[in-house]
Amino acid sequence: MAGSEKPGEPGKPSPETAHRPDGGNRDDLERRSRELNEALATKLPASRGKDDGGPGSGDLTGFGQAIKLSSEFVAGIAVGAGLGWLIDKVAGTSPWGLIVFLLLGFAAGVLNVLRSAGLVAEPKGGNSRSDPGRNDGK
Numbered sequence: 001m002a003g004s005e006k007p008g009e010p011g012k013p014s015p016e017t018a019h020r021p022d023g024g025n026r027d028d029l030e031r032r033s034r035e036l037n038e039a040l041a042t043k044l045p046a047s048r049g050k051d052d053g054g055p056g057s058g059d060l061t062g063f064g065q066a067i068k069l070s071s072e073f074v075a076g077i078a079v080g081a082g083l084g085w086l087i088d089k090v091a092g093t094s095p096w097g098l099i100v101f102l103l104l105g106f107a108a109g110v111l112n113v114l115r116s117a118g119l120v121a122e123p124k125g126g127n128s129r130s131d132p133g134r135n136d137g138k
Helices: 026-043 044-048 058-092 095-115
Strands: none
Touching: 044 095
């Protein structure tokens, strides 16, 4: 059935673009590519534009972040253990100061890691009762 062909069928060029070797889709492809690049530029964070895109460009950034987080965690535990040991020596409460302050140091280390990673908000300065956002009449 030679007469059943429609000009808009997929895979077949329309009569006005039949003379082009690419079927006339080049302009449409370039337009859609520009629109996609613009949409991606607005959705991607600005820090992604700083990468040179080469292999291993984000490796050192991730390594630095890992060192920072692990050192904050270890520092919290070390400070807690040091304070506990010092209190035990001064007060003579053998293991209890070390145990309590080691646990407090662990909790402080976890909190510092969560703050550094951005998973927990930084504490606001000032009195919480003077918050303008409070809606409880105080």
